[in-house]
Amino acid sequence: MTSPSDPGAFFRDMLGQWEKMANSFGNDAMKREEFARGMQGATAASLQMQAAFKDTMEKALAAANLPTRSDVEALAARVDAMEATLARIEAALGAQAPAKKDKPTRGRKSPAG
């Protein structure tokens, strides 16, 4: 809380009011149909460009006999599957090992009774 003679108090109050007004004004503007149309139009154009670029790059990489992003993703998926298999084996081995730590008892009562 600020005291009446705090030199920054007026400025801080103004900042709070400006923030509220600017957010409210911005939200009203962004709720308008024109805003959504413009924003999504720009997104669609950017996606179209990315798709065209990706297609060209894949063709170029294939011509150079180099793996594409999709090839690397397929490899990553296989590594992931192997990791999952290892995790299952590890869990099965862990289940056979003796408990490694003292576990707490589970008899706690609520203070409310």
Place this chain on the structure above:
Amino acid sequence: MTDTLTSPFAAAQAEFERMLARQVKGFDYFTSPAPAVGCTPKDVLVERGTMRLNHYRPLVDDVYRVPVLLVMATTNRGFIFDMVPGQSLVEYLLRAGFDVFMLEWAPPRPHERALTLESYVLDFLPAAVERIAEETGEPDVSVIGYCFGGVLSLLWAALEGDGVLANLATFTTPVDFHAMDLFQAWSDRRFFDVDRLVDTLGNVPGEMLYSAFYMLRPAAQTAQNIRLYDNLWNDEFVKSVRMFERWNNDTLPLAGEYFRQTTKALMWDNRLAAGTLDVGGRRVDLSRIAAPFLHLAAEHDHIVPRAASAPLIDMVGSQDKREIVLKGGHVSLVAGPNAVKRMWPALARWLAERSQ
């Protein structure tokens, strides 16, 4: 009593000292790393693709019988529940005597673009619950979901919760997606081609989601920067800003198919509110949830407005159910100073009475 700030001379002197401190600490701000977060000791029980299940090491010798599972939203990191000692819901629950687990998410890898709502509700959540039962030897669990983590928890509870769900708590969880005005306007199906977006990008980039969250309060960042400069002399303020900034900036990408499915079923068709949502070919009926239920909502939530979460309490079938609306926003509800004072104690009391 003499209030130093009531004397103009003392006030000017205090302001001058703050100005000096701002210069010195401003340099520290740009040269020091952000505070370490998420440091409560834990064991990672499951690490499978995007899924992470953590078990936090108990801090007391005798815990409540029923373990607690925190389910994080798919858009953000779980350390919002475990910022730093003294500002950690996880630590608070551990000290209150709970055995705490957290289901959180790593950024989905490119080949995980095919993950769907079914993957989260019928695979990841049941796998976590099963692993917790294995670890604790207890047949049931209390589930606490935050934001969309709350939606996932609700869907799981309605479809798979019988016999294993002891208690369910959700924080700021939307059910009426048509009441989320701005997200509705931006995802208007006449202009938003979600198919093209997912088909082109695979997973939806975190930066795109961050921009959407940022645009909900377009002046907030500028005002925050000015407040930060004004309070550079105040170490606690700066530390808090840096922690929340780090969390905000670390928005996760979303799996493509999951994004497509939630956009169409929830944002466009509002199927959860209409009672027409199917997951894995099964109809979701929230009135089937019978376990004790608590919903915590924030009065000034700019992401999930009150109108979007208000119908939830009536939709859930539990006899023992309660909703608490607290002052604060979407994030401060779970991790701000008010959370430490109000929300955490209320949650711990509610759980303790139902966890034996």
